Amino acid sequence: MIDVATPALKVSRLHYAYPDGRAALRGVDLTIAPGERVALLGPNGAGKTTLVLHLNGILHGGGGTVEVSGLPVTPADRAAIAEIRRRVGIVFQDPDDQLFMPTVAEDVAFGPANAGVRGQELDDRVDEALAAVGMSEHRDHVPHHLSFGQRRRVAVATVLAMRPEILVLDEPSSNLDPASRRELAEILESLPVTVLMVTHDLPYALELCPRSVILDTGRIVADGDTAALLSDRELMRGHRLELPFGFDPVAAAASRRP
Amino acid sequence: MGAGHAHPLYLDRAGRVHRLAAEVKIVAVLLFTIVVVLTPPTSFWAFLGYFVLLAAVSVAAAIPPLWLLKRATIELPFVLLAVALPFLGHGERVDWLGMSLSIEGLHGAWNIFAKGTLGVLASLMLAATTTMRDLILGLDRLRVPSVFTQIATFMLRYIDVLADDARRMRIARLSRGYDPRFLWQVKAFAVGVGSLFLRSYERGERVYLAMVSRGYTGRLPHVARDRAPAGQWAVSAALPIVSAGIAIAAAVLA
Numbered sequence: 323m324i325d326v327a328t329p330a331l332k333v334s335r336l337h338y339a340y341p342d343g344r345a346a347l348r349g350v351d352l353t354i355a356p357g358e359r360v361a362l363l364g365p366n367g368a369g370k371t372t373l374v375l376h377l378n379g380i381l382h383g384g385g386g387t388v389e390v391s392g393l394p395v396t397p398a399d400r401a402a403i404a405e406i407r408r409r410v411g412i413v414f415q416d417p418d419d420q421l422f423m424p425t426v427a428e429d430v431a432f433g434p435a436n437a438g439v440r441g442q443e444l445d446d447r448v449d450e451a452l453a454a455v456g457m458s459e460h461r462d463h464v465p466h467h468l469s470f471g472q473r474r475r476v477a478v479a480t481v482l483a484m485r486p487e488i489l490v491l492d493e494p495s496s497n498l499d500p501a502s503r504r505e506l507a508e509i510l511e512s513l514p515v516t517v518l519m520v521t522h523d524l525p526y527a528l529e530l531c532p533r534s535v536i537l538d539t540g541r542i543v544a545d546g547d548t549a550a551l552l553s554d555r556e557l558m559r560g561h562r563l564e565l566p567f568g569f570d571p572v573a574a575a576a577s578r579r580p
Numbered sequence: 581m582g583a584g585h586a587h588p589l590y591l592d593r594a595g596r597v598h599r600l601a602a603e604v605k606i607v608a609v610l611l612f613t614i615v616v617v618l619t620p621p622t623s624f625w626a627f628l629g630y631f632v633l634l635a636a637v638s639v640a641a642a643i644p645p646l647w648l649l650k651r652a653t654i655e656l657p658f659v660l661l662a663v664a665l666p667f668l669g670h671g672e673r674v675d676w677l678g679m680s681l682s683i684e685g686l687h688g689a690w691n692i693f694a695k696g697t698l699g700v701l702a703s704l705m706l707a708a709t710t711t712m713r714d715l716i717l718g719l720d721r722l723r724v725p726s727v728f729t730q731i732a733t734f735m736l737r738y739i740d741v742l743a744d745d746a747r748r749m750r751i752a753r754l755s756r757g758y759d760p761r762f763l764w765q766v767k768a769f770a771v772g773v774g775s776l777f778l779r780s781y782e783r784g785e786r787v788y789l790a791m792v793s794r795g796y797t798g799r800l801p802h803v804a805r806d807r808a809p810a811g812q813w814a815v816s817a818a819l820p821i822v823s824a825g826i827a828i829a830a831a832v833l834a
Contacts, residue, residue, distance in 0.1 A: 433794035435801030
């Protein structure tokens with residue numbers, strides 16, 4: 323079991339430069355407690371995706387450390403990195419990139435099968451993950467025949483099937499119609515996992531994540547209560563973040579669903 | 581796996597042939613085709629027997645003959661070539677409706693036509709009764725190298741995504757007044773094909789990244805290798821065995 327004191331995610335002094343020498347991350351520090359839901363905000367090019375790809379060791383080598391529930395990400399150690407990739411579930415932005423198997427069930431089974439789960443247990447995992455996102459009846463469907471919102475939910479299920487300790491979502495609300503957006507929000511709220519959500523969608527961040535961090539030019543420039551950050555006009559404008567027209571974060575937070 | 585198939589070659593029925601395992605059907609069709617190809621073109625009765633045999637299978641599989649024949653027209657371009665053979669062939673000739681035809685050429689044309697049609701019909705029946713997915717799984721169980729089945733799996737998944745991409749690009753071109761009528765207008769199309777390739781390439785990178793994030797180590801996890809029951813092998817063996825019987829009978833009687 324995880325010790326309560328162990329953070330779900332601990333990033334310390336993380337640096338990274340692209341192969342062409344351009345610095346992407348300049349010393350990122352971020353700690354997330356188990357069960358927290360945190361939004362990672364920032365303008366385009368701030369290094370959000372680069373940071374996400376460090377969390378499961380796909381990018382590395384720039385200095386600094388990442389620990390997931392106490393286990394350090396060490397890209398050289400294959401067994402450790404397999405466990406890290408089980409613990410950190412990344413849902414990518416385009417579900418067509420994530421769903422590559424011919425049927426929904428096979429795709430959801432891909433992750434746990436890589437982790438060595440077989441037979442009846444594998445089937446149970448698939449059923450459980452699909453039930454969590456309300457897609458059980460589409461089990462044997464072809465991903466291409468699902469709507470965009472359904473595909474995104476299946477993409478979340480493919481990661482849930484690995485029973486991750488932290489769920490990382492890259493722009494979960496992009497290209498969703500308002501109904502699918504709400505459905506996904508309800509699903510994410512019901513999941514008992516730690517969530518790190520990368521997004522430009524500030525109302526969505528406010529709805530789902532009590533805490534937000536702002537990443538700009540490779541550094542964490544703000545970290546705090548989401549409503550407080552969004553209400554800070556100077557901070558927001560300074561980092562190219564804009565609320566939708568007429569949106570009042572304080573009023574919105576007050577009218578949050580019970 | 582029956583749901584959501586829009587493939588034009590697949591016929592969603594609950595027939596007896598549909599329920600057979602894919603690998604069983606693949607082997608039966610393959611053996612049948614080999615028997616057909618090995619039959620000498622002059623054993624006309626044998627070919628008639630094969631057609632009757634296939635007709636019986638199509639009845640068992642509940643495939644409407646018209647549906648099958650429409651799709652068999654794919655064969656026409658190849659058969660058209662066979663029409664030229666009697667005119668161009670050498671050797672002994674016969675006169676028919678004022679045309680001088682080579683007997684050797686006639687036999688050649690018949691050979692292509694009969695064997696081609698039988699092969700196409702058998703493949704169409706296989707495709708009509710087996711989904712693409714099951715075909716790939718069947719090949720996998722027949723121990724076809726996994727590189728091939730993996731490539732086919734990805735193709736099956738992304739061919740529709742690609743087609744959608746291409747359709748959107750075409751609509752965007754047309755919306756800006758592109759009206760391809762002459763050969764020199766093909767440039768925009770060619771550039772479109774190029775950018776489609778680049779998009780697919782980039783998508784490949786992103787798909788790989790998403791796979792690695794879920795623990796991919798260069799090998800797709802093996803799906804359960806349930807063996808097809810012996811009963812199914814026995815049932816489907818009827819096709820090649822009966823066809824071989826026909827071939828032998830025709831050879832003996834001749």
